[in-house]
Amino acid sequence: MTALLLSREDLCFQLYDWLHAESLLSAPRFAAHSRETFDAVIDSCERLGGDVLLPCHALSDREEPGFDGEAVRLPDAVVEAVRALAASGLVAATQDDAVGGLQLPVLVEKAAQAWLSAANIGACAYPMLTAGNASLLLAHGSPAQVEAFALPQLRGEWTGTMCLSEPQAGSSLSDITTRAEYERDTPLGPRYRLSGRKMWISGGEHTILGNIVHLVLAKVPDADGRLPQGTRGISLFIVPRTLTADEGGERNDVSLAGINHKLGYRATVNCALNFGEGRFRPQGRAGAVGYLVGKPGDGLACMFHLMNEARIGVGLGAAALGYTAYLHALDYARNRPQGRLPGPAGKDASQPQVPLVAHADVRRMLLAQKCYAEGGLGLVLACARLVDEQRIAREAGDGEAAASKQRLLDLLTPVVKSWPSQWCLAGNDLAIQVHGGYGYTRDYRVEQLWRDNRLNAIHEGTHGIQGIDLLGRKVAMHDGAAFEAYVRMVEATLSRAAGGGCAELADALAARLARLREVTAALLRVDDPVARLANASAYLEAFGHVTVAWVWLDQVLALGGRDDGFARGKRQAARWFMRWELPRVDAWLDRLADNDDTALAMRDEWF
Amino acid sequence: MTALLLSREDLCFQLYDWLHAESLLSAPRFAAHSRETFDAVIDSCERLGGDVLLPCHALSDREEPGFDGEAVRLPDAVVEAVRALAASGLVAATQDDAVGGLQLPVLVEKAAQAWLSAANIGACAYPMLTAGNASLLLAHGSPAQVEAFALPQLRGEWTGTMCLSEPQAGSSLSDITTRAEYERDTPLGPRYRLSGRKMWISGGEHTILGNIVHLVLAKVPDADGRLPQGTRGISLFIVPRTLTADEGGERNDVSLAGINHKLGYRATVNCALNFGEGRFRPQGRAGAVGYLVGKPGDGLACMFHLMNEARIGVGLGAAALGYTAYLHALDYARNRPQGRLPGPAGKDASQPQVPLVAHADVRRMLLAQKCYAEGGLGLVLACARLVDEQRIAREAGDGEAAASKQRLLDLLTPVVKSWPSQWCLAGNDLAIQVHGGYGYTRDYRVEQLWRDNRLNAIHEGTHGIQGIDLLGRKVAMHDGAAFEAYVRMVEATLSRAAGGGCAELADALAARLARLREVTAALLRVDDPVARLANASAYLEAFGHVTVAWVWLDQVLALGGRDDGFARGKRQAARWFMRWELPRVDAWLDRLADNDDTALAMRDEWF
Incomplete structure (x- = not known):
């Protein structure tokens, strides 16, 4: 707990109460597992993150990799941390028993991985890329290639x-x-x-x-x-x-x-x-x-196997960085006395100062961070569950169901990659702000988390590339079948919300979903691809916010009648998201509906 | 030009065509000046920035200040740069001839200072704080204190x-x-x-x-x-x-x-x-x-003399950092070939790649940066001009006019401090994004500019403090006279825009101004200061966006019938601001109108 990496309570809620990880156990692939084995994997990653990766996070920043004329040198603690990751078995966790894997659901693997990313995301890149590399070879390599190149990676011997x-x-x-x-x-x-x-x-x-x-x-x-x-x-x-x-x-x-x-x-x-x-x-x-x-x-098709896994990984890393920064900001806000509340009583300097969290503006920053962190993590886990569902359907011989899950996953891949990269970075910025001047120093962790997270909107396809992927390819593919599956997913949640106590949340989401459908249809009617894609990034951002609004509403529904502090906090964060965040999309969708040409018509020589 | 610090063309437009710096020459205080002397000061700062400050910007980051047991050490080049700034006479530039000053308008001084901030903002903190310190002593110190402590600072001998x-x-x-x-x-x-x-x-x-x-x-x-x-x-x-x-x-x-x-x-x-x-x-x-x-x-009252100057200085620095990053991104986008346009023609790899700027998404990022940088600089310069106008009125014995200008300046101080700190930082983020992976390396300047700029939302009063200053103090002071003066200022621009070719821009601004007035009145009716100020940061952000929309409309009007590339770029950026940026305030103002209590009602134990 003192490591402030993630909230185990929230993670378990998302995993078990919201995404029903235990329901995966009925699939033959996961039959050897149980909630206990899931928890054991998460336990071990929580420990590995806190005990091994976190202690070398600042060091790995201070002493960056260098070439000494003979070899690339990294600090010993970083080398040991990466070796510990390789030895942990996580690289092969989701793979078949036959190749040394644990046949763990991707959902659980991502939940476990989040602890590592929150602790030292740079160290996690090695096993994540290794896992993706091996996975590609298992899918596309010859048996001899698998034997020679995938298995040593899965065993944690190579990267x-x-x-x-x-x-x-x-x-x-x-x-x-x-x-x-x-x-x-x-x-x-x-x-x-x-x-x-x-x-x-x-x-x-x-x-x-x-x-x-x-x-x-x-x-x-x-x-x-x-x-x-x-x-x-x-x-x-x-x-x-x-x-x-x-x-x-x-x-x-x-x-x-x-x-x-x-x-x-x-x-x-x-x-x-x-x-x-x-x-x-x-x-x-x-x-x-x-x-x-x-x-x-076939190179690019093969590589996209790896790229798509990596894109979910990028989203996970971004969410984890936002999450740990949020917990640091919350901890600081609870423990740092600073000022008094506005009004006459606040001018009485004989009274002790209040903690930062007592200020509404600080709670605003913490609520926004909570929305980004928990919503971003939820988005990633929901996508991870789709990977599992697709695989279960495929292994059960239900090709149609598998294809349907895969299409939805394909549609969401640019969103799960980009939304946490953008908004959990915004959360990192707020975490610095909550720390005030201290947040600007390297004595606190939040500035490094902000710098680390800045990469995520760039690597594995920039934000702009993701927007073009979503609007230029994904929403139109299979005659819009993926987009329709997405709409049905959101509508199913809205149906469950009908008549319950969260009408305000549901109405807010329903209005934007309807608008997103109209705008999507309008954009798909634009013939000229240059014009259609001119504002693809805004489309991506609007799509992302609608999707995370769905995550929040769906999580609130999963709370059921629960009314403890945790549940109240979730409901308040969902309200925050619907009231302060989701309305951002209205202006974007209005401009997209007009197919606004301001950027398109701008000429180089006018800058 | 190769230093890519600022656009001299835009600066001259803002200074002379928009803010009519030459009209200040009719005041006795500035009678010894001319456009030539103004330009000479700007020339010298442009050179000092490019030749002395810029070359040690990366160095000053790499080799941060340290204490060696005897003294604080900085790299020699940084020490020499700060000495060159002190020797430049800029510390005393706006002060009276009698104390060794140049009696330069603050407007011109800020325009000159911008070149230095864009080159190495950290080096500029010494002379800026020194100037503020001396200015405070001139206003509040005894003659002996001025002699002993202010004059050596004004002469560039002390800091x-x-x-x-x-x-x-x-x-x-x-x-x-x-x-x-x-x-x-x-x-x-x-x-x-x-x-x-x-x-x-x-x-x-x-x-x-x-x-x-x-x-x-x-x-x-x-x-x-x-x-x-x-x-x-x-x-x-x-x-x-x-x-x-x-x-x-x-x-x-x-x-x-x-x-x-x-x-x-x-x-x-x-x-x-x-x-x-x-x-x-x-x-x-x-x-x-x-x-x-x-x-x-009287300590705090005296110190606010310095703080208020420093807050304009923070806004200037933030705008300058956003501006130079924008120019770097533009330069990169023009020179880096990358990909082809969407559509069939774009798939023809036998054609050369197009420069980044040919992509609408890149132009979107550049337009946003242009809006932030030029709009932020304009906001700062408009406030600087108010300082001069206040002083001219005071020296002319027109106490009422002086008080009116001072009130407007007081109102705008939290805005000029915070808006560039927030949005030019957003511009810095986009500048990194335009550079792609290269922007994430220290081989390019944009990442350092982003890190430098992150301080500006914290020092001299955080964003949250500025929001409380604006909503809790400034809009209500003198029975709302300052806010009314602000409204009249914006309305004057709207009147001039009526019937011209920029009805769309004016209508967009007029609608938000009207809404801002309603919301302000509604908030001032909330008795409980804790409730009234709960969303003060959102109020500050909405106020800032409306104000910068005014800057943009007013600049477009100043273009008159000009129709070259520069003028077209300004108009397109203004259109961008009104279409994509200004609508952000609608949701904020809606929540403020409801006096939304989501953050206020959130409890610590629910996080």
């Missing part, structure tokens, strides 16, 4: 990365120029030699564990040596830092080109990597050895 | 501070416990010995210049040794770091208790100071020697 961006192509993957030349077939798949430069590689170079499995997007040249254009020409390769013993066991031709010096999130070393520059010469020649995953040209 | 907060009393000044015991009368005024601890003292200890003049709030005990309660018991003292030669020339009993390690703004050393702990013993005994300024009990 993994995703290598997409290049210096000249950040969000624009069709413009990558990393080249993969076919060499020969091997038991590990068709072997290529890669050359090119990759940027923003988290965990790209270090010696924390035994090896690093890079998953690299590259293009295979045609007979004339030209690279295919566009995203369809992109293939995916496994490029291990050190080759397997069967392949010679040498250091591969992947070298560190530079370490990025970041604003926060510093336990994660983030690198520029050169592939095939000739610094290392496996089997006597330059070129990074890579093994094709899946078919040529 | 000054303001010492208000204490560790147990941040924003609650009535709870300070620093004690001042009367010692004897001196030519410098009644001499006291002070003891107590002061916190958050910017420029509190260093050896950059010859001496430091601390202005310290303290209480004089009664005959029984008890400190008077409340703010009326607070007196103001001059406590020099080193005593004057006449007073023995010894080191005073003021010692460094600690340096705060901040999130940004690091060129400014920020200290905890112990007064009278006995580390130094001037004239053989412990106790910091201080000279009473004005009458006992």
